[in-house]
Amino acid sequence: MNYAKLKLPRIPDAIAHQLEARILEGSLKPGDRLPAERELAIELGVSRPSLREAIKKLVSRDLLVSRHGGGTYVTDRLEASFADPWQQLIDQHPFLQDDVIEFRYLLEASAAELAAQRATDSDLERLEKAYARLDAAYALDDRNAQVAADVAFHLTIAESAHNVLFGHLVGSVLRLLHEHVRRNLREIAVSPETGRQLMAQHRAIHNAIRSRQPVAARLAAQAHITFVRQRLNDAADTEQRQQRSLRHFS
Secondary structure (H helix, E strand, O other): OOOOOOOOOOOOHHHHHHHHHOOOOOOOOOEEEEOOOHHHHHHHOOOOHHHHHHHHHHHOOOOOEEEEEOOEEOEEEEEEEHHHHHHHHEEEOOOOHHHHHHHHHHHHHHHHHHHHHHOOHHHHHHHHHHHHHHHHHHHHHHHHHHHHHHHHHHHHHOOOOOOOOHHHHHHHHHHHHHHHHHHHHHHHHOOOOOOOOOOOOOHHHHHHHOOOOOOOOHHHHHHHHHHHHHHHHHHHHHHHHHHHHHHOOO
């Protein structure tokens, strides 16, 4: 009887596959530096020449980038390839803002629901830190800090959903979300009361996930995005009235 020969993976290919898995699962994030070559080879139990070949392969695919004398880093290719063209389109076509809001409504509600079901103890610790950072930013009324903390909070929730596509999809639109949140906060966080309402919404999402209530987490996320949408619509209406008034008296 003839048996088909087993096709065993080459060692460098197996190493590249292992590193890819770490990038996908988020244990290696964009901007992270790989451990020193000797240290990583020992950790993986492989030779340094095989490790170098694997890294070279991932560099050729733009998943890693090597800096002369500065180590090897994870690129943001999985994020930037989606976000870059959309950022300019949204800047040039304001009507797309409502589509971004609708996308956030669907994505963040589902992520919150899954996070309430799947978050590990480690995830909950990271969520607690992200929430504390957000709370501090709102307490200081620091707009730039609010934007960074808001995005980090929602990204932590997406990662806690333990769905590779959820985590990377949020990551891929991080730039869009960052700009979107910046605009939201600039346009709607105009009073201490609005800031308190936004923070209360974040607290409801946080509490539902920590108490493992998926339905409550979904509803809290939906309520948050609905609030943002309404405030943006109000701001747009006010802007249109002001423009009409200026035209009337010009």
